[in-house]
Amino acid sequence: MTIAIVAHDNKKADIVAFVLKRIDFFKRKDIKIISTGTTGTHMRHAGLENVECLKSGPLGGDAQIASRLVEGNVDTVIFFIDPLYSHPHEVDIHMLMRLCNVYDIPLATNYATASYLIKGLKYEQAKNK
Numbered sequence: 001m002t003i004a005i006v007a008h009d010n011k012k013a014d015i016v017a018f019v020l021k022r023i024d025f026f027k028r029k030d031i032k033i034i035s036t037g038t039t040g041t042h043m044r045h046a047g048l049e050n051v052e053c054l055k056s057g058p059l060g061g062d063a064q065i066a067s068r069l070v071e072g073n074v075d076t077v078i079f080f081i082d083p084l085y086s087h088p089h090e091v092d093i094h095m096l097m098r099l100c101n102v103y104d105i106p107l108a109t110n111y112a113t114a115s116y117l118i119k120g121l122k123y124e125q126a127k128n129k
Contacts, residue, residue: 001121002032004065004077006057006096007039011080015039016046018080018111022118023048034068036061062092066099076106076121078114 003026007015019026026033026048033051035043040053055061068074077100081093100107108114 001030001075002034002068002073004069004074004079005033005035005039005043005051006062006065006078007042007080008057008082008085009038010082010085012039012042014111015078015080016042018078018114019043019048020046025118025122026050034065034074036065057092058089060092062089062096066092066096069096069099069103069105074105076108076117078108078117080111080114081109 005015005019025031027050031050033040033043033048035051035053037053037056037059040051043051044053054064065074065077069077077096079093079096097107097109099105106117108117
């Protein structure tokens with residue numbers, strides 16, 4: 001399973017805290033994580049080694065994730081969005097979110113929704129064992 005993890009600058013601490021609270025899940029051998037550059041670097045520093053870092057969001061990282069999603073190589077997206085600030089790559093952000101809807105890919109944009117998403121993934125995997 002490939003999970004894309006992204007966070008705006010003011011949400012990076014939140015995404016790291018989210019991942020660390022669920023570190024056993026994210027460190028599993030059957031979980032692959034792709035992330036935009038800065039977010040992925042923060043997660044690596046927090047101890048998560050199985051992160052593939054792409055470009056940062058403003059340099060095309062969101063578009064890289066969207067491309068992989070279209071190719072069928074992303075199973076879910078966790079994107080902690082900061083709704084209080086505008087972003088120079090807003091078009092890429094909306095493209096990624098739109099493509100999640102087009103391809104029916106689960107998308108969590110905040111901590112609470114991401115928590116439920118991970119609980120659901122854990123439940124489905126336990127059920128299929």
